[in-house]
Amino acid sequence: MKDIASWALETAKLRGASLAEARIVDERHRALATKNGRIGSAADAESLGIGIRVIADGAFGFAATDNLTREGVEACAARAVDIAKASATVKSQELRMAPEPAHKAEWASPCKIDPFSIPIENNLELLFAIDAALRRNKGVTLAEANMNFRRYEQWFYSTEGSEIHQTVVTSGAGYAAHSYEGTEIQKRSYPNSFGGQYQNRGYELIEELKLLEHAPRVAEEAVALHSAAQCPEGTYDIVLDSSQLSLQIHESIGHPIELDRVLGMEANFAGTSFLTLDKLRTLRYGSEIVNAVADATEAHGPGLGTFAYDDEGVAAQRTPIITNGLFTGYLSSRDTAAAIGATRSGGCLRAESWNRLPIVRMTNVSVLPGDKPLTFEELIASTDRGVLMETNRSWSIDDKRYNFQFGCEIGWEIVGGKRGRMLKNPSYSGITTEFWNSMDAICSRDQWTLWGTPNCGKGQPQQVMGTGHGAAPARFRNIAVGTAYKGSS
């Protein structure tokens, strides 16, 4: 791979690039899914190619190809420089990059059991067992189960001297029971909605999820929702389970702190951010118990945002984002860090694969657990009147990341510290900073889970990235509940 990269880097330099990076990726996926007793998906895919990013005439250019002959790679590098020079005809200032020493490194994500070594029959046997368990409940009209595995191997070389080889294995699985009855379709998922739980680990994750054991409860709840009371509208204290809170973190902390958004670089598509530069270290983002980090290091856990080096060769770091409620950090790259006068990138530049140019992405953006012992049962017991919501069903937020609305699959009333009647179609809404400032309790480390969002979309052309979010169940006071159904008739 070094030879292939050298063709790219040498050509780029000869053509006038002041910096060139070559990223070669060899990836493999397996997707298995079942649906009502049949195969829904059974597919393997592999892809190999090179992406070449350059700076020439003070601007970026990027070109990618899957033609890894010398001729193909050199032509691609020449195109990248040509593109950079075209970029330079419409610029308002020279590109600056925060410095990063060259790194020579090898790294692999922790993987006890290679998921590709598990016989496919075993995968399918588990998926069909889940399917059967869900459909044993006659009220379930659609059962879906899936398992996905990925091996992602990347070689990164730069004209600054970096040579980094990383291999990441990702596993994920989940299922959903749908029930159609009357004029409703209800759904329950496990362990999380929209595909399940994902981490950068091997098949050991699938074993730990205890998928089959939860299937009867999931089926029962999907059907029971039809006869549950509609979630009331009004102002309530809410308790969110850790999976729902992880998506809240993703949307209302993770995205607004992307420095490229803040600097206007995503304005045409994903939007901008209310976290303008004057708010760094001045804004009360949350209550005093809110502490959030962006942490790509292994010490944080095997999240989808864990690696050793990002896709411009910057070492993985832990950046405090919210510290005792105060806003303290952004997600940055070498160029965005330089743009705000920071001395180093936060190491958050990532690309979906070889064919996409890397952009600022979340790593593992997590809210830290409470430092006092607090179990989930104790959290409920200390809530006088509220609504507990579990598992996301819908999510939406405005393009500066202020107003959000979330819907969940299931809720329960909390009355006098006890979980009461089941509620269907629960939803809540708010303004980001008001919401986080209302958090007054969060469970402790033993209740904290590092969830994976495998399909965060961003960029033009759009690319998909896995991000990690650690969360423990938490309580928020005086939240607008039931807003999704307000005024509907």
Added chain:
Amino acid sequence: MLSREIAASIFDRLRRLTSAEEIELLVAGSRSALTRFANNTIHQNMEEESQHISVRVSLGGRTARATTNKYDDESLRRVVQSAEALARVQQEDPDLLPLPTPQEVEANAEGSGAVHVNRYFEETAGLTPQQRAAGVAQMVDIARRYALTCAGIFSSAQVVEGIFNSRGVSDWYEQTLAEVSITMLGDSSSGWQKANAPDVAQLDPARMAEIAAEKTIASRKPVELPPGKYTVILEPSAVLDAVGFMFWDFGGSALLEQRSFLNDRIGTQLFGPNITVWDDVYHPLQCGVPFDGEGMKRHRVKLIENGVVREVTYARSSAMRMKQSPLAGKVGPVIATGHGFSLPNEIGEAPMNIVFAGPVSGEAQPVEQMIASTERGILVTRLWYIREVDPYDKMLTGMTRDGTFLVEDGKIRGGIRNFRFNQSLIPMLQSVEAMSEPVRASGEESMDMVVPAMKVRDFNFTETTKF
């Protein structure tokens, strides 16, 4: 990029490598480029050339797929073996049909409305980084003239898709597509425009920049209105991004699995009598491949007629299963309409080339006329971050964005702070008071469509945001 001839030779090599009864090859390739700008600067600029082959085998009622972008002998052997290994371990699927033959494809295409379409333009395929940068420079000049900043994209692409199967089916499609999207930003407001076409000559970046700038200036210092039900005038992209969420339910598999909002609703007057919708890949304003994941030609399908849901789309297998199911006779015509996704898949089929029929002759109203006839309402440029809240009511939530205006007494009064909406598509499409002539439109949440602007009463805005 892979040519049809090279793809055919790869297929011949695959056929010699497989022990499966049947084999199918899908080919997809693209050469695409995108120049991205923000803060009046080109800050990202890329070009990609890639292609892949996707091999499906069938072995005694079992099927699976493997994909690669490597074409050496060892890689082709591996991709065939991967597909076979995935297929062998499955249980037999009694509903898995043999691959279609050319005779079946031809017979099924009778009455489909299929016509030859040419959507490949050399000028688009040959667009250079310098030409895209020049187009961006025009838009930036306009931004600077109005003391605004702009952000957006100028992209161009050529794509190929092909299918070959061991029963003799072979088809191939190429097209080009250019796209411009621009956001103008002021201190307190923004405006947006987006358009795409197979022929770059049909795009006018400067005109789009002017319109986006006009919206930005006209919506400065937005005022806050209370949430509630309003008459809205939705520009075509706003209509597209909302209604697009329902078309994934217009498939036979969705009905069979009872996950469609059309469960028990086919043949009913679900929408207003002024709503007629086709799926029509052959429409002159549409784009996309005219055959499905098994090589069946796409049919023109009348999905909704005068507000009544008439029929849905089918793949071969879902058509067969529907005919055998208790739902047959209650779901309209059941034929393989050439809308199946490549097998195996979890969705089944869906219409991908939506065309709204325009109002009856003489009744089309341009947006300006809708504004002039509105006593009090909201003009919406686009909708954003739309997600489904309720799958059977088809209730959606989302935000307005980039140019939202108060209309009073027939005039635009100024900009307003953006709203969050929670609105079911069913009452929305029962409440359309006026429509423009349909145009080709593009959004960010749904597929491109031929769709009108719409004036809708009682649109439910539930909250306001801070800008």
